[in-house]
Amino acid sequence: MSVTGNVSFTYGQGLAGLLGKKGTSSDITLYNTKLGDSVLTFIEATGFPEKIQPLISAINISDQALVRIDSLDGNLAETIMALDHMGMEKGFLIYGKDVREDQVAPLIEDTVIQGYEVLEEQPMVLKEKLAGLVPDPAGDPVVQVDHSFQVKGVGTVALGVVKSGTVKKYDVLDAVPGDVKVPVKSIQVHDTDVPEAVAGVRVGLALKDAKPDDIPRGTILTTGNELRLIKEGQADASLSKYAGKALEADDIIMVNSMLNYTPARIASGSLDPGKTGKIVFELEKEVPTISGNLCLMDPGQKPPRILGHLKI
Structure with a gap:
């Protein structure tokens, strides 16, 4: 019988270290543990908030999220936006000792995080909860x-x-x-x-x-054919209500899919913050996708750097 497992994006200083042993570390740091026959991996975006890419990469890799909210700040806001626009629907919330649920509620309203289960910070309970997700092994490798x-x-x-x-x-x-x-x-x-x-x-x-x-x-x-390579096309676009400005023809932004990043030009169409609509895009290079969901971002230093997403 094959070993099962999953990967969890973790947000909260030191949280991943409570759950696993430190392994590979770069702009993302991975921690690992074993619970019965399940191998659990936890990822911290150690290069964030200096750069937005480590946050996106950590979520790219993960199957679910574990978010501990210790303060209401810009880092949390960008993390919420990233999880929402990248469609991370499975997750858990921990409220820090100085944060109340009613303070957080307006920040996560109408996002995927609103549906996350609330847990106490008890390492064994957390690991047992996280181990409950067993990804479907069907399909090509x-x-x-x-x-x-x-x-x-x-x-x-x-x-x-x-x-x-x-x-x-x-x-x-x-x-x-x-x-x-x-x-x-x-x-x-x-x-x-x-x-x-x-x-x-x-x-x-x-x-x-x-x-x-x-x-x-x-x-x-x-070995399979489930993967698509995307370079251009029409997409359903969603622009965050927190985006600094509208998305317009000839704008250059950054696109992410499956740990791949490339500049993108909006060939036609426009979109106001908080709205959805059709746009035509052109990428500088091909990126792979299975889900057809591409995250849009501004690679600059000034938040908000998560702009929205495209659905191909």
């Missing part, structure tokens, strides 16, 4: 790579999360974007060699015929 590097005596190793299906030892996977085929030499889950890994599990894949530069962050490893 899709692994979203967040780190890759060379290991002496092993070769190229890719770290990532199985987003759908089951990845198996000796599978030959397509690396997308790109045209590289990579055989899987071995699979590790929680520092243990396994023959396969299912959706929701964080893995280390030892790969053949590939260099780390061939599979940077944002690479999708798959």
Whole structure:
């Protein structure tokens, strides 16, 4: 029987460290633990709020969210906007000792966070609740790579999360974007060699015929046809009511999908803050998507940097 697991985005200083052992760390930091047969991964956006991309990347990787609200500030506001526009419907809320539920209610009204279950900060209870989510293993294998590097005596190793299906030892996977085929030499889950890994599990894949530069962050490893590459088209757009200005033709913004970021031009159409409508967009490079949901952002330093989303 395959090991199950899931990945949780965590917001709240030190929260992930209460739940797991620190692992890979860059602009995002991952913590891991095992509860019975379930391997749980927790992600902190350590490069946020200096940059908005780590927040988006951490949510990209995750299956659910655990948000502890200790103060009502701009960082919380951007986190709420990101979770909402990225459609993170599964999640849990913890209220810090100096924050009341009635203070938070107006901030999360009409967002996905409004539906999050409220919990107390008890580490074992939190882990048991988070372990309750078991992603559906159906479909073709899709692994979203967040780190890759060379290991002496092993070769190229890719770290990532199985987003759908089951990845198996000796599978030959397509690396997308790109045209590289990579055989899987071995699979590790929680520092243990396994023959396969299912959706929701964080893995280390030892790969053949590939260099780390061939599979940077944002690479999708798959054997199937569920993945789409998007470069241009028409989309249903939603612009946040907190966006600083309307979205208009010839505006240049940043788009995210599955750990891929690229500039985008609004080819036609316009949208006022708080509104939805049709726009035509052009991306500087192709980005992969399964859900068809693209997050819109302003990569500058001044909040709000989450602008809205496109639905292809």
